[in-house]
Amino acid sequence: MSDPNRLIDAAREAMEKAYAPYSRFSVGAAILGESGRVYAGANVENAAYPQGQCAESSAIGAMIVGGDRKIREIVVMGGKPxxxxxxxxCGGxxxxxxxxxxxETQIHVCGPEGLRRTFTLGELLPHSFGPDNLDF
Known part of the structure; x- marks a missing residue:
């Protein structure tokens, strides 16, 4: 495990830039890619609710554009201090x-004040279906 502080800082900065005029619930996420680069994202709401985008999805998109394909670690930050x-x-x-x-990838769940709890992806999504299920 790395020191999650730089991910926490990136998630906090992203959360501050979220576009959440409807729920007023800002979320930031920061991913540590396989290259060691950090990719951040924020939730972006839309008046047509299903058209919004979660912070994790935003960060994944930034990671893909940045050239990484594997998540080594992630921070998700939301809530009030x-x-x-x-x-x-969320499930999606x-x-x-x-x-x-x-x-076994670690997911650090934070509030604006910092780390609240760490899970593995396997704890949050047990018995998951993933790319390895599709043996090509």
Whole structure:
């Protein structure tokens, strides 16, 4: 495991730039790619709710454009300071993360004040279906 502080800082900065005028619930995410580069993303809402984009999806898109294809580690940050509520990836994002991450990949769940809890992807998405299920 790396020191997640640079990921936490990147997720916090992304969260501050989120576009969340409807829910007023900003989320930031930061991915450590296989190259060691950090890719950040924020949630982007839309008046037609299903058309919005989660922070994790934004960060994955940045990672792909940046040339990486594997997630080594990720931070997801949401909530208010001290509220103690865990802002874990939604079900759809758990599956998106599975496309690029292994079950043992660490997901650090943070609030604006910092780390609240760390999970593995396997804990959040047990018995998942992923690229290895499609033996090409």
């Amino acid at each position: 001290g509220d103690g509520i865990l802002c874990t990836p 994002c758990r599956q998106r993360l599975r496309e690029f991450a292994a079950p």
